[in-house]
Every structure is written in structure tokens, then in C-alpha cells.
Amino acid sequence: MRPAQAIHNWQADQKADPNMPEQKPQYVSAFRALSGYIKPHIWAFVGVFFCTLIAILSDLLQPFLMKIAIDDNLMAGKNDYRGLLIICAVYLGLSVSSFAFTYVQNNLLQHIGQSIVSRIRKQLFGHIMKQSMRYFDRMSSGSLITHVSSDTEALNQFFNQVLLSLFRDGLTLIFIIVMMFQLDTTLALYCLILLPIIAIIAIAFRSFMRATYQLARTRLSRMVAFVAENLSGMNLVQVFHQQKEQQKQFNERNGLYFKANLREIRTNVLFGRTFDILSNLSIALVTWIGGNAVLGQNLEFGVLYAFITYIRQFFQPINTITQQWNTLQSATVAVTRIWTVFESKPDVTDRESGRPALTPEKVKGRIDFDRISFSYEEGVPIIRELDLHIRPGELIGVVGTTGAGKSSLISLLCRFYDVLDGRVRIDGTDVRDIPQAELHRVVGLVQQEPYLYSGSIVDNVRMFDESISREEVIEACKFVGADAIIQRLKQGYDTHLSERGSGLSAGERQMISFARIIVFKPKVLILDEASANLDSQTEQLIQNALHVVSRNRTTIVIAHRLSTIMQADRIIVMSRGEIVEQGSHHQLLERGGHYRELYEHSQGHVAV
Known part of the structure; x- marks a missing residue:
């Protein structure tokens, strides 16, 4: 295929990928097919779930221990050094437990994800090798390379980033809310007012972040395709002295990608800073309401300390889950594209015949x-x-x-x-x-x-x-x-x-x-x-x-x-x-x- 045709096909694929309207109904069936690869690892996923559960509880019990140390010892005027030493030992044990189970959870999930993706990549390559020549007439080699490399890598990120975030950050949010209600129902209800605000901000930023992400990826793809085209036709570039012209066109594409990249970075920074501001305002609100309650003897100081710690932890998983949206979308498109390849059938296949197969050693060569x-x-x-x-x-x-x-x-x-x-x-x-x-x-x-x-x-x-x-x-x-x-x-x-x-x-x-x-x-x-x-x-x-x-x-x-x-x-x-x-x-x-x-x-x- 000529470089110009290859870049045309490749850019067409890039423009079609973000929306892919013709393949939306296939999302469900593609992920259903993916479940077949997950079933052999079901017990490993159960292990990941329990490791995640223990790691989260180990993290979230630490502020609660500090609450006990403050209210039941320091603020009560007790000099129970033995009790404080036990709390410190338990705190250290929880920290070690959090580290150990997080380590096991990450490695276990990485092993699952890599095993599934390796199996899919192997079967995908084998399936492509079985296709007839007519299939390769329709499909550009660039698209097939993307399926085997980039699409499977996007699937790998789904297991190692999106799935991990849904497990860990989703459970963290649930347990933080439970712990806040255990500490003080009134303060917890005040904090729940933030959820609609957070949801509105996340939805607003999600569409904007998706647009900036797709713009940056598209411009990067066009720049890479332009470089590939020039490298494959370097003899013509030099023979016709096109170096300056091609450099000029590359600079234009590079500049567009630079601007799109800066826009994506600014969007991510703005999104992260917005959540930081909201987090600080929430801490200030909890400190003001809780502080008045502490001064009025209606709330223990240790409870307020634990609440402030949980509020700080509350925004991190929300921020992480929201930022995984682009990865989830990329993985969804990748899964659909991979299964589109799997659904293709070769035009030329061996057929069952009542006649004995031709033995190569006995062939005479009449055609x-x-x-x-x-x-x-x-x-x-x-x-x-x-x-x-x-x-x-x-x-x-x-x-x-x-x-x-x-x-x-x-x-x-x-x-x-x-x-x-x-x-x-x-x-x-x-x-x-x-x-x-x-x-x-x-x-x-x-x-x-x-x-x-x-x-x-x-x-x-x-x-x-x-x-x-x-x-x-x-x-x-x-x-x-x-x-x-x-x-x-x-x-x-x-x-x-x-x-x-x-x-x-x-x-x-x-x-x-x-x-x-x-x-x-x-x-x-x-x-x-x-x-x-x-x-x-x-x-x-x-x-x-x-x-x-x-x-x-x-x-x-x-x-x-x-x-x-x-x-x-x-x-x-x-x-x-x-x-x-x-x-x-x-x-x-x-x-x-x-x-x-x-x-x-x-x-x-x-x-x-």
C-alpha cells in the first residue's frame, strides 16, 4: 500500500474511533465475550477483592485509632502509657497490613490483567493469520498493528487502572461514608450535601476532558502518520529537495499537537485544583461546624480530628475515578474493535470433501x-x-x-x-x-x-x-x-x-x-x-x-x-x-x- 493511502486510511480510522456510532450496540456483546476470559481467574479476583478490602480497612481504621487516643486518653487526662503504646503498635500493624495487602492486590491484579491480555493478543494474532487475502485488501496494515498493540494495551489499562480504581476507590468511598456516620450523624449529613455538587462538577468536566483528550490523541496520530509517511518515502523527499517543505508541514502538525497537549494538561490541572478547592472548603466547613460543637461540649475533639481526616481522604477516590473515564472509554472502544476482528471470518476455508486429500509426494503437476x-x-x-x-x-x-x-x-x-x-x-x-x-x-x-x-x-x-x-x-x-x-x-x-x-x-x-x-x-x-x-x-x-x-x-x-x-x-x-x-x-x-x-x-x- 502506498504511504499516502496508508495515512488516509489511518486518519480515517482515527476520526471514526472516538464515536464509532456503527459499533455502539456491540459494546455489551464485546464485554460479555470478555467475561469468558475472566472466568478462569474468578478466584484470583476474589483474592483481589479481599486484599483490597483489608487494605482499605487498614487505612481507614488509622484515623479512628487516633480518635480513641485523643478522646479516651489525652483529652480525658489519663496517663495510660501502656494504652498509648498498644494504640501505636496497632497503628503500625495497620500501616504494615495496608502496605502488604496493597502490594499483593496490585501484583495479583497485574498478573490477571497481563494473563488475559496476553491470551487475547495471542488469539488475535492467530486469528489474523488465518484470514484470507481479501481481508487484507480491505484492512490496512496500520489498523491491524493498532489492534494487536495499542488496542490490547488499552485493554490492559482497563484491568490495571480502571478495574483497580473501581474496586479500591469505590469501596473506599463507601467505607468512608460508613465511618463518618459511625462518628457523628449530623456532620455526616452535612458532608453528604457535597455529593450532588461533586457529581455536577464531574459530569461537566467529563465531557470537556473527553473532547480535549480526543483532540490531543487525534493530532498526535496525524503527526506520527506524517512522520511514517516521510520515512517510507525519504528517497523521494531528498531527490526532489522537499526537506524544507516537509519540515514546515511537520512543524505545523507538531504545533497543533503542542497546543492540544497544553489544553489537555490545563484541563486536568483545572479539574484537580477544583477538587482541591472543594476539599479545602469542605474541611473549613467541617472545622467550623465541628469546632462550634466541640466548644459547646456537644462533640469530642477526637471525633472532629477523625472527621477532618476522612474528608481529606473522601475527595481522592472521586478524583481518581473521574480521571479514569478516558481510560474506560478507550478500553471500551478497544474491546469493540478487537471483537470486530474476531467476528471476521476468512473467505477461503478448508472444506470437508468425500475425496481423499492430494498427497504431495504423488502429485504429477497437471493444472x-x-x-x-x-x-x-x-x-x-x-x-x-x-x-x-x-x-x-x-x-x-x-x-x-x-x-x-x-x-x-x-x-x-x-x-x-x-x-x-x-x-x-x-x-x-x-x-x-x-x-x-x-x-x-x-x-x-x-x-x-x-x-x-x-x-x-x-x-x-x-x-x-x-x-x-x-x-x-x-x-x-x-x-x-x-x-x-x-x-x-x-x-x-x-x-x-x-x-x-x-x-x-x-x-x-x-x-x-x-x-x-x-x-x-x-x-x-x-x-x-x-x-x-x-x-x-x-x-x-x-x-x-x-x-x-x-x-x-x-x-x-x-x-x-x-x-x-x-x-x-x-x-x-x-x-x-x-x-x-x-x-x-x-x-x-x-x-x-x-x-x-x-x-x-x-x-x-x-x-x-
Whole structure:
């Protein structure tokens, strides 16, 4: 996908995510599905609940102990040092208990959250790997990466932040109110007047905070996408001297994100300071009302002290719960998006067949395209009733202009897509009746841009299959002429390649992909523009290897360079999804049709 298209899709996703009106009904079902991952950890959640309960009680009993020390000892004029020592010991014990159970609670919840998210991430990646190529045509790679990384991380924050806040802060609020009523009903009722005020402030700030949060995230996303686009197209930026222009555009995006970030910070600070002011006013109110009661001998001083302490603690959990709103919203959207991926079903699936599966060892390599039709989009045909029959061991060249349907033909043989009409058969067996794992052992594909993984050259050739020995890998590399190239590397076959094999030339990467095909010994070999990026010397090496590899193996070569298929047994010329000519190189030149035009164009002069 081109960078411009990727950024367009990515920005469209970012704009759609905050509201997602089409997916709102799925919230409930998504969280219901999530409950299935929670059930195995139900006893761990019970442990978290009790740890949280003990930790909260340990914290909230400390002011009550101070009340006892003040009213029953200090204010009563007693010199009960033993009693004070016991209270201090209990106070210390409660502090240690609060620390210990909070530590256990946090670690237990972290373990639960990480286990659930790890399991979801594993299943999500596996589910994406099972999807058909049509799914990847619809979905941008950026969106899928976001699902596996950012969305699962948002889900992790739900368990470790939102859920913890609901457990701990919700129970803390309840117990604080209970303790205040235990101390003095009148003062407690005065404090409850604050609840509607707090609710109004929280609701007012919630919508404003959500807007600022989404604005900052959207602008950050656009800035990151702009950087990614420039990095992927850095050669064009430098060739056309666009550095200043791109820097100017980046500065604009960076400035917008800077302003949005400052706005988000100001909103959070204003929200926090508002609660601090309200907390201080509440303390002042309690001090004034309670102080008058103490002076009038209607209230004990220790009760007033404990009340003031509880009022200070009262606002912290409310503030924390309110600030978790954005995290909760992000997690809700993430869960819905993840389950949208889980609900997608592959278009191409193995189907049960009464016929025995094709055994790779017994495949002869006959291929039949029986009047097949295919299109990527409804109403836009790519291949129209194409009829082609290839004999076992035949070397076929396929040529045609861009959009003729060459690669689509190969995709149908590999069963990346299914035909709309007709059948594709190998040795008389419909490819739809062959399990995909077996089909891909029978059909080997070398593409124009070979994909190499992070790992050693040996692992890249044998695709991390330990059943293939190192000696077989070396023999295959010698067979295609890659051995001399590999031996020049510092660590030879143990050279560690980075992603996509950066550090190797296009020809060297292609040679390794050829060795990969040799190792797996497919009965049908497909080369899809495999020599398009090779220099003439490397192409000659590939041609020599291909000549040997194609023996006793059905080979289909799609090529723009006609020199790669001039020696083919038969050349198929395609145009607009149909076969317009077929024959040998000399036969097609003598006809003076499409192939001759392609040949003359490739030679740069008129052939005679």
C-alpha cells in the first residue's frame, strides 16, 4: 500500500474511533465475550477483592485509632502509657497490613490483567493469520498493528487502572461514608450535601476532558502518520529537495499537537485544583461546624480530628475515578474493535470433501483452469471464463500488460482467493478440496519482493523448520548459486538478517528465496516477476538454476522481461483477463500479434 493511502486510511480510522456510532450496540456483546476470559481467574479476583478490602480497612481504621487516643486518653487526662503504646503498635500493624495487602492486590491484579491480555493478543494474532487475502485488501496494515498493540494495551489499562480504581476507590468511598456516620450523624449529613455538587462538577468536566483528550490523541496520530509517511518515502523527499517543505508541514502538525497537549494538561490541572478547592472548603466547613460543637461540649475533639481526616481522604477516590473515564472509554472502544476482528471470518476455508486429500509426494503437476471467472469487486471482472490446461512438467511463461490478470491467475492457483465460476484443479482435484496446508506444500511461490524474516540465513531458507538440516540448506544455496554470496558475509550462513533482509541486495534476497523453494521441493513452481529486480549477471544465475529446478516440475513464470521466458515450452499472452495468444516464442513472433508488440517494445526496435 502506498504511504499516502496508508495515512488516509489511518486518519480515517482515527476520526471514526472516538464515536464509532456503527459499533455502539456491540459494546455489551464485546464485554460479555470478555467475561469468558475472566472466568478462569474468578478466584484470583476474589483474592483481589479481599486484599483490597483489608487494605482499605487498614487505612481507614488509622484515623479512628487516633480518635480513641485523643478522646479516651489525652483529652480525658489519663496517663495510660501502656494504652498509648498498644494504640501505636496497632497503628503500625495497620500501616504494615495496608502496605502488604496493597502490594499483593496490585501484583495479583497485574498478573490477571497481563494473563488475559496476553491470551487475547495471542488469539488475535492467530486469528489474523488465518484470514484470507481479501481481508487484507480491505484492512490496512496500520489498523491491524493498532489492534494487536495499542488496542490490547488499552485493554490492559482497563484491568490495571480502571478495574483497580473501581474496586479500591469505590469501596473506599463507601467505607468512608460508613465511618463518618459511625462518628457523628449530623456532620455526616452535612458532608453528604457535597455529593450532588461533586457529581455536577464531574459530569461537566467529563465531557470537556473527553473532547480535549480526543483532540490531543487525534493530532498526535496525524503527526506520527506524517512522520511514517516521510520515512517510507525519504528517497523521494531528498531527490526532489522537499526537506524544507516537509519540515514546515511537520512543524505545523507538531504545533497543533503542542497546543492540544497544553489544553489537555490545563484541563486536568483545572479539574484537580477544583477538587482541591472543594476539599479545602469542605474541611473549613467541617472545622467550623465541628469546632462550634466541640466548644459547646456537644462533640469530642477526637471525633472532629477523625472527621477532618476522612474528608481529606473522601475527595481522592472521586478524583481518581473521574480521571479514569478516558481510560474506560478507550478500553471500551478497544474491546469493540478487537471483537470486530474476531467476528471476521476468512473467505477461503478448508472444506470437508468425500475425496481423499492430494498427497504431495504423488502429485504429477497437471493444472487445469476450467473456464474460471474472478473479480476482486462485484461488477469489476478481472478474469473472464479463462480456460487453460498445463501438462505435468511443462514450463509455462505468462506475459501481458499491467492489469491483464497474470498475478490474479496465480493467486487462484495458490488459493489466496476462490474463483467465482469454474474450477482450478491440480491432478484432477479441485484446489478447494485440498487442505490449504497441503496445497501450499505442493505449490511453491517466489515473488518479486521476497520476504525475509529477522533471523539467520539458515533459518530464513528453511523457514525455521528444524526438520530440515543445515546441510540441506547449504546444498540448496549451492544449487542456486547463493553459496558464494553467503560465504562472503562475515558470519556466513549464521549471519543474522534484520527485518526484510536489509543489508542484502534485491538479487541476494531473491537468491535466498530460490534456495527456500529448493529446500521445500514443491511439485508446482511459480515465479511471479521473480527476476524483475535482478541485474543481468544475477538473472543469468537464476536462469541457470531455474533450468535445473524446473526439470520434472510444472513451472509457471510470470515475467515482464521476455528474456526470462523465451525458452519456455509455451507462452501464454493475457489481456483484460483473457488468453489472447499462446505458443512458443518463435510461433508468437511469426503471428505478429500482442506478443510481437510486447517483444518489440522490450527490445526498443521493430523485430524482423
